[in-house]
Amino acid sequence: MTETTLAIGDLEHIVEAIMRKGGLSPLHAGALTRAIVAGERDACKSHGVYRVEGCLRTIKAGKVVPDAEPELTSDDSAIVRVAAKGGFANAAFELGAPVLAEKARQFGLAALVINDCTHFSALWPEIEALTAHGLAAMAMCPSYASVAPSGGSGPLLGTNPFAFGWPRPGRTPYVFDFATSVAARGEIELYRRAGKPLPEGWAIDTDGKPTTDPEAALNGAMLPFGGHKGSAISTMIELLAGVMIGDLTSPEALEALGTTALAPAHGELILAFDPARFAQGRAGDPMARAETLFEAMVGQGARLPSQRRFAAREKALAEGIRLTAEEMALLERLREKGLDAV
Amino acid sequence: MTETTLAIGDLEHIVEAIMRKGGLSPLHAGALTRAIVAGERDACKSHGVYRVEGCLRTIKAGKVVPDAEPELTSDDSAIVRVAAKGGFANAAFELGAPVLAEKARQFGLAALVINDCTHFSALWPEIEALTAHGLAAMAMCPSYASVAPSGGSGPLLGTNPFAFGWPRPGRTPYVFDFATSVAARGEIELYRRAGKPLPEGWAIDTDGKPTTDPEAALNGAMLPFGGHKGSAISTMIELLAGVMIGDLTSPEALEALGTTALAPAHGELILAFDPARFAQGRAGDPMARAETLFEAMVGQGARLPSQRRFAAREKALAEGIRLTAEEMALLERLREKGLDAV
Structure with a gap:
């Protein structure tokens, strides 16, 4: 898989541009970018660039005030x-x-x-x-x-x-x-995508019965x-x-x-x-x-x-942040099309 | 098993007398009695009259100042x-x-x-x-x-x-x-007294290995x-x-x-x-x-x-507190002999 290595500042510029394109005021674009890039920097993928798209979806749905003071x-x-x-x-x-x-x-x-x-x-x-x-x-x-x-x-x-x-x-x-x-919703989503059963004790189905089926869990409830x-x-x-x-x-x-x-x-x-x-x-x-x-x-x-996170941070500060070709393509698409891409 | 039913106030008198006999100042005897009788009243046995003996042991060992202001x-x-x-x-x-x-x-x-x-x-x-x-x-x-x-x-x-x-x-x-x-120390102590094995996952032994033996758990570590x-x-x-x-x-x-x-x-x-x-x-x-x-x-x-506790409280307030013959005998012994009994 081809990877791109970006300096932290470069990734910040990209994400901030997407946020601005999505309609966020400079105040919010800056603050959100700092949080998202910090997540990516710390190899905390579930709170990294993966979140950019969801942010735009929330803006597009009119569920957030993009220029709130x-x-x-x-x-x-x-x-x-x-x-x-x-x-x-x-x-x-x-x-x-x-x-x-x-x-x-x-x-x-x-x-x-x-x-x-x-x-x-x-x-x-x-x-x-x-x-x-x-x-x-x-x-x-x-x-x-x-x-x-x-x-x-x-x-x-x-x-x-x-x-x-x-x-x-x-x-x-x-x-x-x-x-x-027990688990974050995103983790259950990853099991669903991988077609793998959940560990016992994570969730119940719509009848309130224990389940290891990710789909049933997402429709039911986590524990x-x-x-x-x-x-x-x-x-x-x-x-x-x-x-x-x-x-x-x-x-x-x-x-x-x-x-x-x-x-x-x-x-x-x-x-x-x-x-x-x-x-x-x-x-x-x-x-x-x-x-x-x-x-x-x-x-x-x-x-x-948090030690895994801090180790990733040290590496990212020294060597930059590595993104996959898919992640780069997604960011590129979001930067070009803004809310039309989500 | 013969049981004795005591009004809350009567149990308070007994416990307070033991605390005074054990050397606690009126201030401490009163405050401790309220806490212990509240535990017994709420059927919270691990913090009830069972604790009286431990309190006296702590006083006897000189590990608490009985009349601290x-x-x-x-x-x-x-x-x-x-x-x-x-x-x-x-x-x-x-x-x-x-x-x-x-x-x-x-x-x-x-x-x-x-x-x-x-x-x-x-x-x-x-x-x-x-x-x-x-x-x-x-x-x-x-x-x-x-x-x-x-x-x-x-x-x-x-x-x-x-x-x-x-x-x-x-x-x-x-x-x-x-x-x-996973469990309170008092619960493991109750298993030990009852000679029953612990549930899995409660403790490790002195080698850091999982154990279900209460004695090994008390010597090792809980989880x-x-x-x-x-x-x-x-x-x-x-x-x-x-x-x-x-x-x-x-x-x-x-x-x-x-x-x-x-x-x-x-x-x-x-x-x-x-x-x-x-x-x-x-x-x-x-x-x-x-x-x-x-x-x-x-x-x-x-x-x-806490609903089980509140239900027990309601019952105790209406009907009094029931103690076993052993519990009554222990209280009697402590009241008579004070620190010599522990």
Whole structure:
């Protein structure tokens, strides 16, 4: 297979041009491009250039406001709020993140609420933006009803990603970011395309019965990770990052959107914690103590999360990003035809 | 088997007398009794009267300060801190909770840090104390190294409980509280006492190999729930509720204590969120919207967490608490002999 190697900046130019051609304002085109190219750079293919087409489909369907101007409001509480006004979440996050960091330093912990956004990318770029400020961070959002609660029989919860990060000055942070379903919907889609049965325990069919048929699973419901515990965490995400922030839960997002083929519209909750403030007056440097924990984990053969991603990043920064001929052709087609290509 | 039925108040008198006999100050005897009797009342046997003996053992070993006076400090941040000064956590929580609730209303969210405590009981009593204030709450703490990280070979993480609650005015709250290990240590202990093999996937032996022998599991390591995802959440708890708050991680707690047979000493982190503040200016009442979500869950056959516990509570409030002859004999022995009985 012929591959093309692109410098990160070159891929950014291509993706940004497609986003502009698709009608996104410069603000959104830039923010989305950064998120998508970061995914591709980190060999996180499910959040890389593969997503460009879906982004255009969401714009074409009129399900996102391509030139929304996110608006930040802040009072004397520890909550900063960004109204995304129907635009993609990325620019809203970039607007809110510095204020969130400032409030976390002021109050010890703080929350960023993003309302009325279309969430598109992984949560780890947002987590990493906060760990870069020396903060610990937690992020979560609903998606759309596609996961049955533990003991249930049909789709209700979303795949509801949960992400967390801890800063490691001078090196890549401790970061995890995962769906609270056993598998991501994209993974089931890959089994379907490959004509392979799913592993047991991933999904139920429309009758609520366990199934290993990817088609039946996509029509039925996925299952939460870790049984009733994962189901409870997913429900917590619906409550905190849907109900509490006055934004859509996953069943409401599906109802509003009418399909699972477009990016979901809802809100997002990001919490930031200032370790220096929390550790104040206590013995030991939290940064050094965390390293002791990480060393003990790695020392017994466990891997820290995101290491595969960071290794890919290092390689991409040194050698550029490799895309297949199909991926290049797709990008070329999208750049030429814009929304007409999707 | 002969059973004795006791009114809740009568069991409280018995347990409190044992705690006083064991040397706890009235403050601690009262707070611990409330937590233990709440566990027994809710048929949560692993945190019920079964724990009384372990409490006395911890006192006898000199691993807890029986008359510690918890001290609260609060500044203009959203963090309130209670120094437990080596005492049991319960009284420290009771001191800090009202200030946490006040700060959560003031700032939208707030944190209670408990330092240098001996953690003894479940987290749900603390969660329920905050949902009773109309707040959402999250609580977590390390325990002691007994769980292998995903991919690891020996004990490092604790069973690290994670708990969350959402208020439901006029009814029992939405609450979950679970160990981030597949099973709680107390459950494995119950298998050991019953001489029954563990389910597959709960634990590894001292060689890092899977085992179903409770004794080998207690000597080896338990496994996190949900594979690498549960392992990541457990690590997050070590970082936030150990390292960040300047208190012991699970490996440090084990090293400090030297045994897993006594209650662990460390810190605890409790977060509280004010839904009214977070939902301000947004459409819909968060309390009503949460009920819609719960109804949809129950409507498709899923159970909300803690329902078994709440049903047991209702029964206990109406009919009293039933204890076996062995349990009564144990309580009688502890009441008579105090620390000499353990």
